[in-house]
Amino acid sequence: MTGTRAPRGQDAREILGGLEACVHCGFCLPACPTYEATADEADSPRGRIVLMRALAHGELPADDAGLVHHLDRCLGCRGCESVCPSGVVYGPALEAARARIAETRTAPLLARVALWVLARPERQRGLWALARLARATGVTGGLARVAAPVAPRLASAFAMLAATRPNGRPRAAAPAAAGGARACLLTGCVMDGLFHHVHEATAVALAANGFDLTPVPGQVCCGALAAHAGDVEQARSLARENVRAFDAAAPDAPVVVDSAGCGAAMRAYGHLLDGDPLAERARALAARVRDVSEVLAERGPAPGKPLPLRVAYDAPCHLLHAQKVADAPLALLRAIPQLKLVPLEGHDRCCGSAGLFSLLEPAMARAVLRPKLDAIARAAPDVVATGNPGCLMQIGAGAALAGLAVDVRHPVELLAWSYTQ
Numbered sequence: 001m002t003g004t005r006a007p008r009g010q011d012a013r014e015i016l017g018g019l020e021a022c023v024h025c026g027f028c029l030p031a032c033p034t035y036e037a038t039a040d041e042a043d044s045p046r047g048r049i050v051l052m053r054a055l056a057h058g059e060l061p062a063d064d065a066g067l068v069h070h071l072d073r074c075l076g077c078r079g080c081e082s083v084c085p086s087g088v089v090y091g092p093a094l095e096a097a098r099a100r101i102a103e104t105r106t107a108p109l110l111a112r113v114a115l116w117v118l119a120r121p122e123r124q125r126g127l128w129a130l131a132r133l134a135r136a137t138g139v140t141g142g143l144a145r146v147a148a149p150v151a152p153r154l155a156s157a158f159a160m161l162a163a164t165r166p167n168g169r170p171r172a173a174a175p176a177a178a179g180g181a182r183a184c185l186l187t188g189c190v191m192d193g194l195f196h197h198v199h200e201a202t203a204v205a206l207a208a209n210g211f212d213l214t215p216v217p218g219q220v221c222c223g224a225l226a227a228h229a230g231d232v233e234q235a236r237s238l239a240r241e242n243v244r245a246f247d248a249a250a251p252d253a254p255v256v257v258d259s260a261g262c263g264a265a266m267r268a269y270g271h272l273l274d275g276d277p278l279a280e281r282a283r284a285l286a287a288r289v290r291d292v293s294e295v296l297a298e299r300g301p302a303p304g305k306p307l308p309l310r311v312a313y314d315a316p317c318h319l320l321h322a323q324k325v326a327d328a329p330l331a332l333l334r335a336i337p338q339l340k341l342v343p344l345e346g347h348d349r350c351c352g353s354a355g356l357f358s359l360l361e362p363a364m365a366r367a368v369l370r371p372k373l374d375a376i377a378r379a380a381p382d383v384v385a386t387g388n389p390g391c392l393m394q395i396g397a398g399a400a401l402a403g404l405a406v407d408v409r410h411p412v413e414l415l416a417w418s419y420t421q
Contacts, residue, residue, distance in 0.1 A: 014096035015056040018089025022049050028080035028088075033350045034073055037367040042070045045080035045090055052097045063104040071097055073364055075357055076228055077317035077350035091322060092271060095227050102230030111229055111356055118189045118221045119234055128193030135165055135194075141400060153362045156397055160358070163396025163408060164389075166197035167417075180212040182253040183295065184246060186266065189221040190389045191259045198389075201416035202258045202292050205332075208419045209299040214253060218245035224265035227272065228355045236276070239269050243281050246288075255285065258292040258412060260316035260388035261355065264323050291319060292412050293328035293387065301331065304418025306338035311414065312381035313341065314372070314395065316388035317350050329387055329411045336418045344384070345375040351398075353390035369398045377404055385411045 028045040029035050035044035042051065051067050054060040060067050071094065078091045106112075117123045134140055144159035183206060187199060203213055219242055223235035246255055257263035270283035311333055319325045333339055352358055352368030376384060376399065384395055387410055396408035 012056040015052050015093050015100065017096075018091075018093050019049050019053060021086040022046070022084075022088045023086055024049075025085065027083050027085055031079045031083045033075060033077065033079070033352070033368040034364060036371075037364065040070075042066065043073055045088075048074055048094070049088070049090070052093055055097055055100065061104075062101045068101055068105070071101065073361060075317075075350050075352065075354040075368065077354060078321040079317060079348070079350060082321045082348075092268070095230070095232075098228070098230035099232045100230075102232075107229060107231075108360055110359055114356055115226055115229060115231055115234060118225060119238070121189075121220060124189055124193055131161055131164075131194060135161055144397070144401060152366070153359065155401065156358060156362055156366075159397030159400050160393035161194075162400065163393045164194040167407070167409065167413065180207070180210045182214050182250060183211045183256050184214045184216045184250045184253050186222060186242075186255060186257045186259070186262055187216075187219060188257075188259055188262050191262070195259075195389050195392070195410075198258055198410045198413060201410065201413040202256065204416040204419055205292070205296055205301065205412050206256065208304075209296055209301050211256075211295070211299075213256075214250045216245050216249040218248070220245075222259075222262040222265045223272070224261045225355045227265060227268075232272075235265075236272055239266075239272050239282060240276070240278055242266070243269065243273070243278050243285050246285055247281060253288070254295060255289045256292050256295055257289060258387065258410065260291065260319035260323070261390060263289055263291050264318035267323060291323065291325050291328065291387070293319075293332050294325055296412070296415070297328035297331035301335045301415065302419075303335050303337060304415060305421055307336050307414060307418050307421075308338040309383055309414070310340050310342045310381045311383045311385050312344035312347070312376065312379050313411070314344055314347050314351065314384055314386040314391065316386055316391050317354075319387055320348055329385070332411045332415045333385060336414060339414070339418075342379050342381045344379050344381070346372055347375075351386075351391050351394045353388075353394035355390060358390070358394055365394070366398075369394060373398050373402050373404065376406060377402075381406060383407045383409050383414065385409055385414060387411055 024046050032044050041047040080090050140158045140162040144155045147155035220238050223238035227235040266289045267286050269286045273279050273282040351372050352365035358365035399406050
């Protein structure tokens with residue numbers, strides 16, 4: 001049976017690469033949302049490292065039920081990396097282990113369909129058009145409330161779609177930044193399909209700070225969801241297309257990303273395409289990737305007009321833990337006069353979104369989200385600001401279903417509002 005073979009040498013090195021430093025000290029335990037939810041050692045980073053090492057050494061087959069169960073329940077939030085005194089790099093090892101598991105089983109239907117659609121822009125257009133139509137009718141929120149008692153997974157999906165709605169604030173077109181610095185924008189898949197208003201806000205904020213966006217035809221999905229699901233070949237294929245597209249359009253310009261998960265994926269292109277003919281170009285592109293908050297914070301950013309709002313910032317895991325970007329989003333918010341930053345307990349903890357996780361593991365996703373919703377209720381902000389589409393949907397949906405009167409927005413939206421009101 002294929003599931004019982006030990007990983008090939010390259011497989012084992014990919015899995016073990018960042019794990020050898022682990023000394024099982026336990027510092028990661030309180031930083032792990034799934035361990036906090038279950039108190040099961042196998043649902044902690046330390047426990048999962050034991051499982052992944054056993055997989056790499058051939059002591060557990062890739063189709064072992066316990067191995068698959070506990071690795072499936074990992075959010076991949078990488079919060080353990082930020083607290084590890086030994087410098088364990090957990091995220092790439094998890095993706096390598098999932099890639100090995102993917103060779104031995106058929107992925108859930110929902111995951112297969114999602115990855116198939118997101119692989120090509122032409123497949124996405126119809127889906128996004130239907131989603132925007134459903135969102136525009138305003139029925140998604142009502143359907144979520146009706147479904148909540150009997151079909152929580154369906155309720156979450158409806159509520160997450162409702163949470164993608166634009167705010168409706170008028171926004172002026174981005175002024176041309178004559179002679180400004182060149183930059184290009186990753187449009188992505190979910191971001192362009194459901195959060196195009198965030199791209200518009202990014203364009204406004206960049207123009208107000210002296211950047212001129214260069215179009216990048218031929219770009220595709222960043223490949224993050226495929227990599228997280230263990231479909232390494234699809235992730236590599238998408239990465240190659242993006243390397244070629246961004247090199248052709250703007251070979252020296254920064255690549256601005258307004259989705260934390262996409263930015264983390266693109267910054268890993270050098271590792272993802274290691275040994276590929278495009279490896280050097282992939283490393284060069286990865287070095288140019290910048291979160292929109294970083295680019296704007298380095299320019300100041302220019303102050304806008306007053307927005308008298310109480311705002312709580314929630315840090316996306318793949319911005320804080322994977323990309324190590326902590327202060328730049330706060331700099332955006334501090335540039336807005338009369339905006340008051342409200343402390344949010346657990347702002348550095350995962351919300352439970354994690355790509356497709358909230359749809360594939362809804363019970364765990366809700367358990368992880370619950371403490372964050374409690375913290376938001378205590379802080380009582382007008383707006384929760386967070387820079388990742390999954391987080392925007394997960395927190396927005398959870399807040400709506402919990403009856404919390406709070407808006408959930410990308411930080412760059414608030415900055416753009418202050419520039420254009």
